[in-house]
Amino acid sequence: MTYQGVLTKMETEFFSPIQYYLIFKNDFLNMNQLLNKNITIQFVKYQCLNCGLDKPIFRQGFDKQCFYDVAKAGDWIMRPELSTAHLDKEDRDLEYEKKVQLQPHIVYLANSSNVKVGVTRKSQVPTRWIDQGAHEAIEIVEVPNRYLAGITELALKDYVGDKTNWRKMLKNDIEDENLVEWRDRLKQYIPDEAAAYFIESNTETNLEFPVIKYPEKPKSLNIKKEQQYSGKLVGIKGQYLIFEDETVFNIRANEGLVVNIFIN
Template identity: 75%
Template structure:
């Protein structure tokens, strides 16, 4: 079977294991069904996720111009503490920013390779955890806007990591932690403005990924350097396809790239 389309992050469904779908403009592929099959990925051209033009992708699926103009790529995306919509202050597009920033947000703990703190919109739970390859996660606070979530994350990352060791995550070099205990310990560091939103009693969410063979050494596929790749799919974790030869392919990193995908 052959498919062609522009890459965007895989859609997911929380199940045991997680179900993955690669969505193209005119079709979608249930990726779990491809485990143990041979896939060929070939880069065809660019397609900016904003303007749709065949322009070299700069970051996050956008060409250079759109990355610095689209509200979806504003600095507050990566740094929630920079959000200003609650003050009625525009960054790039106040209407869009209000739509996103002035919604309930979750500050959470996720364990992918180590326990880390993160922020996501409430509607993105548990999708965000799946995308990070977390095998367990728990909510800490639920706040009414992105700014409060951001300042909470800034305060907590003084006491817990805010990054994932993606290589350890992919090799499944992980250990279970008692996230309830960590959550309760971190309560003392939550800013006063966010403390009323602390979630007193909840339990961990556990996530199982469809992997039959983890890589021993991780080799990352770069479509710019290797525009044609062929390998046997052995698993999916986070937004990564894991192949038999230890190659891993981060689908989300290559958003905006049009590829031919052949399955045999």
């Protein structure tokens, strides 16, 4: 079977284990069903997720011009404390920014390679945790807009990490943590503006990923450089495909690339 399409992050369903789907314009693949199968990935061209042109991808699936123009790539995406829609102040497109920023947001703790703090829209729980490869997570604050979530995350970064070590996550070199204790310990550092939104009583969520074999020394596939790769799929975690030879392929980091996928 052969499939062709532009890569976007895999869609997921919260089951045990997580179900993964690679969505193309006219087709989709249930990636869980491809475990233990040989897959060939072949780079075809670029296709910017905004303009659709065959121009080198710069970041987040966009070519350079689109990245600096489109509302979906504003600085507040990566730095939510820069959100200004609650002030009726536009960055690139106020209508879009209000739609995204002025909705409930969650500040959470997730344990993927280590305990980290993060921000996501409430509607993206637990999708965000799945995308990060977290095996456990807990909500600590629910606020009405992205700005409040951003300043809360910024304050907590002084006491807990905010990055995932992708190699450690993929090796499954992790330890279980008591995230309820972490939540309670960090409460005192929540900014006054968000203190009333602290979630007093909840439990952590556990996630199971469809992995047959974890790599000991994961090596990242650069499909643009290699042009083509073949291997047996033995796992999926976060947004990574894991192959038997310990090659790993980050789907999200390759958004905007058109590929052929051959299933042997």
